[in-house]
Structure formats: structure tokens, C-alpha cells
Amino acid sequence: MLPQPSLSLLPRFCAFLPFATMSSKTSTFLLQQPLNYRAGARIQPVDGSHSEEVYEPATGRVMGKFLFSGEKEVDLAVQSAKAAFKIWSQKSGMERSRVLLEAARIIRERREEIATMETINNGKSIFEARVDIDISWQCLEYYAGLAGAIAGQHIQLPGGSFAYTRREALGVCVGIGAWNYPFQIACWKSAPALACGNAMIYKPSPLTPISVVMLAEIFTQAGVPNGLFNVVQGGAATGQFLCQHRDVAKVSFTGSVPTGIKIMEMSAKGIKPVTLELGGKSPLIIFSDSILENAVNGALMANFLTQGEVCCNGTRVFVQREILEAFTEEVVKHTQKIKIGDPLLEDTRMGALISHPHLERVLGFITQAKEQGAKVLCGGEPYVPDDPKLKNGYYMRPCVLGDCRDDMTCVKEEIFGPVMSILPFDTEEEVLERANNTTFGLAGGVFTRDIQRAHRVVAALQAGMCFINNYNISPVELPFGGYKMSGFGRENGQAAMEYYSQLKTVCVEMGDVESVF
Ligand SMILES: NC(=O)C1=CN([C@@H]2O[C@H](COP(=O)(O)OP(=O)(O)OC[C@H]3O[C@@H](n4cnc5c(N)ncnc54)[C@H](O)[C@@H]3O)[C@@H](O)[C@H]2O)C=CC1
Ligand SMILES: C[N+](C)(C)CCCC(=O)O
Secondary structure, rough: OOOOOOOHHOOOOOOOOOOHHHHOOOOOOOOOOOOOOEEEEOOOOOEEEEEEEEOOOOOOOEEEEEEOOOHHHHHHHHHHHHHHHHHOOOHHHHHHHHHHHHHHHHHHOHHHHHHHHHHHHHHOOOHHHHHHHHHHHHHHHHHOOOOOOOOOOOEEEEHHEEEEEEEEEEEEEEEOOOOOOOOHHHHHHHHHHOOOOOOOEEEEOOOOOOOOHHHHHHHHOOOHOOEEEEEEEEOHHHHHHHHOOEEEEEEEEEOOOOHHHHHHHHHHOOOEEEEOOOOOOOOEEOOOOOOOOHHHHHHHHHHHHHHHHOOOOEEEEEHHHHHHHHHHHHHHHHHHHOOOOOOOOOOOOOOOOOHHHHHHHHHHHHHHHHOOOOOOEEEEOOOOOOOOHHHOOOOOOOEEEEEOOOOOOOHOOOOOOOEEEEEEEEHHHHHHHHOOOOOOEEEEEEEOOHHHHHHHHHOOOOEEEEOOOOOOOOOOOEEOOOOHHHHHOOOOOOHHHHHOOOEEEEEEEEOOOOOOO
């Protein structure tokens, strides 16, 4: 058993201590600081249901324990956010912009340290974690730019009277995140929320509780009022206390469809607006006139980032029959070459999955696929790296499945792991029908050199985020979100500003009041 940090001995205030000081090597990090953040400082929650362990996916090692916050702690976080909201919402957009720009600058400065922590807690490669952190500071910069542009309308009425509209903040918003992009999801939610003048309480996934507290420290250092961005740790029960709190104005959730349904039900009781970023089973359609190399690279990007644990992945790869063989051969060749292993090494391109149960679940999908008649063309089994310290990590070889049919479980359900299913098709009409035959609608992609077909196909796809001749790139300027059961509301782009603000109309009389009575 590893030595556990004693929670009671931890200092109440230890902001700005560099996190990954001990070393940025796998198997060395120990959790030593509290992970709740309230009123500008790391704190131990005042109450909690129980403690849970935090694992390092690369080694299977326990890095420490933390307490799941209870109702009292949630209420204290809401009260502190309410107080900060009073100050922050009165600032001009330009004042908020300057603070967000400073936060973006600090993230850039601490990029390596944050990316390292993300890799240690999530298991993704350091190469990818750096990209995630870059997208995160870009998100803050983008919304800093929009903060000063928030404005209303002026509307003339008869007799010199007029009206104007004000775009106002909502109040205390709750963000609840998944474990696949811990820091980035927190930025995608907090940047537009804070730009619009809101306060936010963020609850990360209990599997990845660490990096978001660094974001909280950075916001404080950048100059947000204490309490404007608080972090509460926990699982479903803590999330419920947040969603049900009467002083919470909005909930923005990233996670699975079943939890999304519960969030919406809870929010309905308080008529709270929600943004839901849920799962997917997105189609990637490859026509025979595509540039093969680009299509193959697109399919790899659509399936294997973050060990395949990406909601918008294009996991149903429809390939036009004429090029099925050539495409399959190339995609398998490239998949077999993916370097798996210690996620903190520079040349690793696939690290460890998030947890042992999740790895088992993903492998279970592959077993089931074989039983249902799919052929494993490569990978699909656990991978044990040579390095002895990694032998209990949650690794697997990325998998390509051939001979797939639309009715197989691996083609219908979200696997959330490195598993690509290849499905042949003949005509555009047929593939569109099959591509849309799902309850999900997060993303979709098409590879073709026929410009008209490309636009016709994306227009017909029932999905919120579509790619032509690429996949899974994520500039923050682009609105992102789902159709159908993949959710609603949008993150990123100008669109997100509407989901974190409300419109007030002010009607102004310039003459005398003519009463009808
Ligand atoms: N559309 C998107 O942007 C993304 C969607 N996802 C989806 O998330 C799933 C994987 O993430 P998980 O963390 O396993 O999902 P999850 O739905 O189990 O948990 C997500 C978050 O909700 C919290 N939670 C769980 N039950 C709750 C409840 N009753 N009330 C309030 N909060 C609750 C969890 O603690 C966690 O923070 C996949 O299905 C994936 O598709 C993941 C990343 C991005
Ligand atoms: C960054 N990107 C586009 C690869 C994935 C973002 C959505 C998610 O959180 O899964």
C-alpha cells in the first residue's frame, strides 16, 4: 500500500504551489493538496459522503484520496459564487476581457506543467495533452475577445419612445465535466460563462479531479473575484446537490446520455436552462474518389485520439466498395504502427485508457463483435509495455474491425475506446440512410473530391458538427454540439455566448401615459 497523504494535515491555503514539482516522470506524482476550491483557495470540504482514490492510468497506481463533497459544502460554494457574481457581473466586458486574457497568458506559461498533470491523471499522451492545453488558452483568449463586444439593440417606437435590449448574465452556473478532456472541458464551459459575467461552480469527473483546480488557481491569480470559479469534487450525489440548488441558474453538462437525461429532469424542476454535450456514434463516409492517404489519416484522427475516448469520434467508417480493400489495408497498416506506452514519453501516441473497468468494458465490446461475426483486423487485445512500472496500466492495442454490419452492437453503441468499425457501402443515398439511422447526432464526416457531393452529404447528415475532408480538429471559433440524443446547446464559437446570457427588454416611454381606463 502506498503512503496516503493525511488530509487533515494539509494546509488550508496552498494556492500557486507548482503541481508537478516532484518530477514529471510517470509513477512519481503523489496528491498532496486539497482538491476543492472555494473563495479563492484550496480547501477541505466541510462535509462529505466518503473518500475515493485517484489512479494513474499509466501504472494503475493510487496517487491519493479525496473526499466527495456533501450538501453543506455545495451550499457554501454556491454562496461564495453568489457573492463573487455581484462584483463580476457589474464589470464592463472590457474589464472581464483583461482578466481572461491574463488567465490565458498564465496557462500558456504553465502549459508544460498542466499538460503533464493531465497526462498523469488521464493517461493520454503528453503530445495530445499539450494540444488540449493550447486549445484551452485559445478558448479563454477567444471569449476575452467577445466579452467586450456584448451589446444590445436599440428599437424605435412611435412618438419618440424607444426600447433597448440588454444581454445580461444568468448568475451562478454549474459545469459538470467528463474525464476525457478534464482541463479543456472546464475551459470550454468557464470561458464563455465568465465572459458573459457569470460565476461558475465546476464539478469534474471523480476520475480526473486534479487539473481543474489548477485552472481555479489561475483564475484567482489573473484577478477574478474570490469565489467566481469554485470547484467541488464528487460523483453523482454531489452533482445532484449542485443541479438541485435553488440559487443555481444554469447547468452545463458533458457526459453520457443516461446522466444527461437525469440532469435535464433535475433542471426541469427548477426551470433551469441546460446545455447537454452527450455521447455519439458518428459516421465517417469515405467515397471512392477521395485522396486515399487523406481519408486514411482522417479515419485515424476520427478514432484514435485520447485512446478513442472522444465523444465526437467517427467510429462508423463507411467506405465505398471500390476502395474498401485498399483503404482497409492502409488503415490497418497505420493503426499497427501507433506507438503505445508511457504517456509521458515524447514519441508515445497512445497512452492508457481511463480505468481498469473501462478497459474491460471496451475489450468486452470486441469479444461481442467477434461473436456477432465481425473480424478483428488488428489490435483489440490488452497491451503490456516492457517497462515494469507500467505493467498494471490500462493499455490496449487499437483495433480495426472488418466485416461489420449495421445491426452489430459495436456499430450501434458508443464504445468510447480505440475501436474502428469499417462498413462497406455502394451509393450516396444508401449511405446517408444508414449514417442517420442512429439516435445519436453529435458529428459526422465525409471524404470526397466532388465538391457538390461533399456539401450535399453534410447537409443531409443529422449531426451538429460536420467535417469535409478532415476530422476532429477543434478550433475554438467553431460552435460544437449535438443533434438528437447527443444533446443541445452549443459550446465554443459565438453561439455559446447566448447559452450563458439572457435578454432583457427595456421599454421607454417619452410621452404621457394614455390610460385605457
Ligand atoms: N459531447 C461531448 O462533448 C462529450 C461527451 N462525453 C460523453 O461522456 C461519457 C463518458 O464520460 P463519463 O464521465 O463516464 O460520463 P458520466 O455521464 O458517467 O459522468 C459525467 C459527469 O457527470 C457526473 N454525474 C454522474 N451522475 C450524475 C448525476 N446523477 N447528477 C449529476 N452529475 C452526475 C459525473 O460525476 C461526471 O462528472 C461518454 O458517453 C461520452 O460520449 C464525453 C466527453 C465529451
Ligand atoms: C477536442 N476534440 C474535438 C477532439 C474532442 C472534444 C469533445 C470531447 O470532449 O470529447
